[in-house]
Amino acid sequence: MQTRRVPLRMCTGCGEMKPKKELVRVVRSKEGEISLDLTGKKAGRGAYVCPSAECLKKARKARRIERSFQCRIPDEVYDAMEREMEAYTPQPAVRKEDSEN
Numbered sequence: 001m002q003t004r005r006v007p008l009r010m011c012t013g014c015g016e017m018k019p020k021k022e023l024v025r026v027v028r029s030k031e032g033e034i035s036l037d038l039t040g041k042k043a044g045r046g047a048y049v050c051p052s053a054e055c056l057k058k059a060r061k062a063r064r065i066e067r068s069f070q071c072r073i074p075d076e077v078y079d080a081m082e083r084e085m086e087a088y089t090p091q092p093a094v095r096k097e098d099s100e101n
């Protein structure tokens with residue numbers, strides 16, 4: 001019997017368990033650089049967060065990403081990641097709050 005199990009990861013923002021591919025990885029490179037891994041191809045240690053700026057902000061507030069990487073993350077890095085997350089739309093079909101057309 002073969003059961004295909006979806007690997008679940010916990011969002012560092014809301015704490016919900018979700019399939020890995022529905023989450024966005026925050027990656028810490030060997031050089032200690034923190035960034036969003038929207039392509040899923042970056043190397044390094046990862047922490048997971050929902051593709052929403054809100055969850056990223058929650059994770060920031062609770063310092064869960066920092067705890068997971070055991071390092072400090074500068075404000076400008078968080079700000080850049082939040083902007084990137086706000087611009088990122090995983091599925092165009094998802095309801096848009098500020099549709100322009």
Ligand SMILES: [Zn+2]
Pocket residue numbers: 011012013014015016049050055
């Ligand atoms: Zn979340």
